[in-house]
Amino acid sequence: MRITLTSVFVDDQDRALRFYTEVLGFVKKAEVPLGEHKWLTVVSAEDPDGVQLLLEPSDHPAVNPFREALVGDGIPAAQFAVDDVHAEYERLRKLDVVFTQEPMTMGPVTTAVLDDTCGNLIQLTQLTWGA
Amino acid sequence: MGDVFKAISDPTRRLILDELTERGDQTLFEICTRLAMKHQVTLSRQAISQHLDQLEAAGLVMTRREGRYKFHTIDTRPLEAAVARWLSSARRRPRPKEDR
Numbered sequence: 001m002r003i004t005l006t007s008v009f010v011d012d013q014d015r016a017l018r019f020y021t022e023v024l025g026f027v028k029k030a031e032v033p034l035g036e037h038k039w040l041t042v043v044s045a046e047d048p049d050g051v052q053l054l055l056e057p058s059d060h061p062a063v064n065p066f067r068e069a070l071v072g073d074g075i076p077a078a079q080f081a082v083d084d085v086h087a088e089y090e091r092l093r094k095l096d097v098v099f100t101q102e103p104m105t106m107g108p109v110t111t112a113v114l115d116d117t118c119g120n121l122i123q124l125t126q127l128t129w130g131a
Numbered sequence: 132m133g134d135v136f137k138a139i140s141d142p143t144r145r146l147i148l149d150e151l152t153e154r155g156d157q158t159l160f161e162i163c164t165r166l167a168m169k170h171q172v173t174l175s176r177q178a179i180s181q182h183l184d185q186l187e188a189a190g191l192v193m194t195r196r197e198g199r200y201k202f203h204t205i206d207t208r209p210l211e212a213a214v215a216r217w218l219s220s221a222r223r224r225p226r227p228k229e230d231r
Contacts, residue, residue: 073180
């Protein structure tokens, strides 16, 4: 058994695709029309055959109360690995991305948490083993 | 207002205050991460949230909402007020001489 796909709920799939590709730097993998929505996934440009992230419509009535409670407490919906959290923080801040947690180093891990503008918080993580 | 001394009597709550002195405006998630990663505190978010409620009731933690996020910041004023009565009388008296 392998994990090949995970998902985040997004308010608007077109806006989400722009944020996840143009701002975060992922690439579109699948786009299949499904009525008013679509099956829409992105992957890492560094790993095009890797785990896909499904940008799932958030219009189920249970999604918003659940998500608002998580966001209120600063809890991320997903976590992405980067080589340098501080560099990503500086790059994304210039693109007006809002962070709820600035970069913080704790032992071998540096993390930061940003708002994806589509309803979710995302944690960036950098492992610095041996550093 | 809750009891300041009761609020700081608990080691986890003192750790939370320690971490909040490093920077203000922390989410519950950031506080939980700091406690787990830096102090090996293995409490649930729910338990840490309750500790934060007690600190807030004692006036030692202030919360504010900014848009969809809730941030926590330390406020040491109740602590100063709580010990002021001893500090001010101590300043008026000479220091006790040490035993020879």
